[in-house]
Structure formats: structure tokens, C-alpha cells
Amino acid sequence: MSGNDYLNQVQRAIDFIEDNLNKEILIRKIANEGGMSQWHFQRMFRAITGDTVKEYVRNRRLTFAARMLRSNKNIRILDLALDCQFESQESFSRAFKKYFGITPKKFISSSKDLNMISKLRIDEVYLEHLQKGVTMKPKIIEKDEMKLVGIGVQFIGVFSEGGKDDKVIPQLWGRFKTRISEIKNRVEAHRIGIVDCYPTDSEYESDDNLVYFACVEVNSFCEIPKGMRAMIIPKSKFASFTHNGEPNDIDRTLKYIYGSWLPKSDYKRANGPDFEVLSKDYPKNGEYDYWLPIE
Template sequence: MDYLHHVRRGIDYIEARLDSEIDLADVARHAGISQWHFQRIFKALTNETLKTYVRSRRFANALDKLAHTDERILEIALASGFESQAAFTRAFKKAFGVAPAGYRKSHQRIPFLRKVRFDEDYLTHLHGGVSLEPEVTVHPGRVLVGMRTRFFSVDSEKNNFATKLPALWAGFMPRIAEIEGGVASIGYGVIQQTPAHTDELEYLAAIEVRADAAVPDGMVRFELPSARYARFCHRGHLAQLDQTVNYIYSSWLARSGLRHTFGPDIEVYGESYRHESDESEVYYAIPVAE
């Protein structure tokens, strides 16, 4: 039996009904297998329950409406499966640290659940290419020096990260020797939203330095504050790193009980990183809070 095909059908059924009641038995029926089998297969493939996934996708749909439409919050709440605006507001604030109305006014874009891409590469990655549960720890503050660019990620119609980021690292690596006061042979990729909070992002390729280190021409200084991070290990070629990020945001974050703080994400390139190698390891960390 092609289980992947059945799961895809179930996912498509959910995606078409995010604004209405979704019965798990109907999802399984549309997928062509029993509810028990579908839920068990789904949990094995994604490391989360089908009920959690449906709730998270409807939350993501609500986020999109708050950001891009003028639809009333009450209507959004009811379409998301909540019995009242008050219940929706409580759940929203618990998950994201801000009320729906405040989120709409702030123009702060919450990174959250994308539709899971159930293809062979993604499933293979889940079963060996990423640590499904992260190490959650407090990272001390540090000072970085490096080179910066702006880019659009795979979530944007203007996606250009595949050209912008490799070009940035190619320009930065030969210049690392110019940086005095480096404290470790570890590279950092720092990803954060631009001040305008559009879908354009900023990326910093950098190394850690002493606090009094000079900044070479054409580079910038960046102070990374102390924060609690959930750190995942990405195993394999760097070209598949987006699959790890997709898992973090589309699966783990939704069921973790934690929320993204809107601080910068971090890529950590240590001794286990191998350029252009399937044997490479890179760490990807997101800042989290209760």
C-alpha cells in the first residue's frame, strides 16, 4: 500500500476545509483507510497527532487572515473552531504571547505552521536527517562580526535565498582572517526579520569575537543576546536544511507548548560541518519561551 499517497489525500482534504469543522473520521475516509490506521501512520511520519496538526493548521490560517484581511476577529475565531472570540483570544495569547487584535496592529509576522510537503525527500529526512526533539537550553550572549544581506525565503513568492546566501558566504569566508579577536572556530548564520516586518529577511554570516574586537570595512557588528533556544541537529547536505526548518515550524513548534520569541534564528557551523557533503552536521536553533 502506498501510505504516502493516502496521507497526502488526507492533508489535501484538511487544507480545503480549514474554515469549517473537520471530523477526523472524514479525513481518514477521504484518505481511503481507517481512522485508526490513518492516525497511527500520520503520527509515525510526522511525530505529532492528527488532532494537533489540524488545530495548528487552523491557527496558521487564522494568523494569515489577521495579517492580510480585514475580516472580523469573531468571524476568524468561529471559522477556526472556537466557540467565542474570548476563547480564541485566550488560546491565541497563550500560543503567541499577544492578543489577536494586538498582532494585527503590530504588523509583526509570526513564523508558524506551513503546509507539510509530504514527499519522499521530506520523509527520508524526518527519519534520519533531523533530531526530532531538540536540546532546549539557554545560550549566553555573544558578540559577532560578519557580513550581512537581505533575502526572501522559500515562503515568499520572491524567494531568492538559494542565490543570496551562498554568495554571501563565498564573499565572507576569504575575509575571516581580517577579523581580529575571534574566540572560536565556529561560524554563525543569523536570520531575523527586517525592521519593516515584511517577508524580507536579514541574514548575517559571522564568527564570534571579543567584545572589543575591531570591525573590518564592509562588515558589521552584531550583539546576540542571551536567550533560551531549542536547538536541532541537521544531518546531511546543506541543501536540505530547509527541510529541517520546515519540520521545526510545521510540526515541532505547534505541539511543543513553547512559542517563538521573534528573536533571531541561528545556524551553527562547527567542527562537524562538511561543505557539500552528505555526512555534514549543522545546528539550527530558534529562540523560545513558555
């Protein structure tokens, strides 16, 4: 897949959003329109735009509403609120004022110019401007089938409103470190973090709910400790990026991977979760590698 093909996928997803601003929009449907997994799409979208998908959709709806109010002063605010998928006139007015600094009612009779966001157009020029001066060359590695054992936690990703992975994931690692010695047949000292979506038949199915697994690789699944889960990752190819810096700075690395390197590369993101591969002493010493599945 060429960079232009990838950008076309992203643009198709954005076009789908724009065509459905007055309807309920599920993130998984937007991602499907772009031919991506829900998690991949959310991560890519924020890397490129700086906004979560929900923020972009809400802000575009508010921009649409502002233009309608400016062009038709007789429009009922309640009707407009419901058309923009807000639950009530009150919630719409609060969001409008928070974003534009003025209530819809006052805006109708004012001449104030608002900072309205336009529809995104993703192309090579946009990406060059976004990631100017940032470069990072990955290692392309191939891994045979991996057996993993670890524990998981449900969380809301940072790409959704109310995201809280900065709290629950460190706590998970803290619990996991105290139990690593229970896992038999460990292969090496590296620890692996995996982010994935709940399957569509899961009781936790949601646009926001994700699951994070803290794992180690093993050579067999004998004697899996209580409360832990075994996973098999098929033979895969990865682009491995080494993150140099503090854990809190990883967002900059991810923005480069998803917002610049992947769209410009000759690779396509393959099915399967992203990996965080941590050396035993990280973050005090050692390395943090981010593995992106590719094909």
C-alpha cells in the first residue's frame, strides 16, 4: 500500500463523518469506512489532527450549527440541537458556549466572527507541515508465533473523552511485576504490553472500552497462574521504533509513527495489536520499543 492509498483511507473516514454529522456516528463504523481497526483509527486520527474523533465530530457539528444560526435567524435552537445529535437544548448551549465563548441565543443577534473549523483534507502537504523536522527510522523485524501469559485491565483510551490509561495501566504493571515469578517457562526478560479492543461479542463492547495486557513470553502454557490469561500471537512482521525519553513523552513518538511514518511508508498496518516491549529495568534504565504490526 502506498502512502497515497493510506491517506485515501483516512480521507474516506473523514468524508463519512462529514456526510453523517446530523446522525448518530459510532467510532467503529467510521473506522470500518477507512478500512482500519477502531483502536488504530483513533490513534491515527489524533496523531494527524490533534483531536480525538469525538472532539472533531462535536466541533464540526458546532461549526455547522453556528453557520445555520448565522444564515437563518428564525431557526429553533432546540431543533438545531437535536439535529446535531445533542440530547437537549441545554447541553447544546453549554457545548456551544464552551467552544465559541457565546451562547447560541446571543450569537443569533450578534455580529461576532467565530473561529469555525473546516472539514479536514488530508494530503502529503498537510503531513509535511504537521511533522516537520521529526524523523525516526524503525527496524523491520519478523517474529515467529509467540505464546504470552499475563493479566489485563479494561480502560478508556486517551483518544476518547474521559481517557484514563495513564492511571490504570501503571497500576496494572505494578501488580504484574509482583506476580511475574509465578509464570513458568518464561523466555526472556522483556515485558510486553498489548492494547486491544474488546471483541464484538463481548459484554464490554463499546466505542471507548479497550483492554490492556501486561505479559511475558513463554515457551509453553503449562501451569498458567490463577487470574492470568494465555494468548497466542501468530507469526508477524513489525516496525520497531525505539522511544528515547521519559514514558510521559511517548505521545510524541506515537504521533510520528501514525501521523507521518506509516502514511508515507510502503507498508500497511496489519491486523493484530500494537506491542510495547519494555526492558526489565525500564523506565529507570533500558529501552522502550514500540512494535507496529505491518505487511
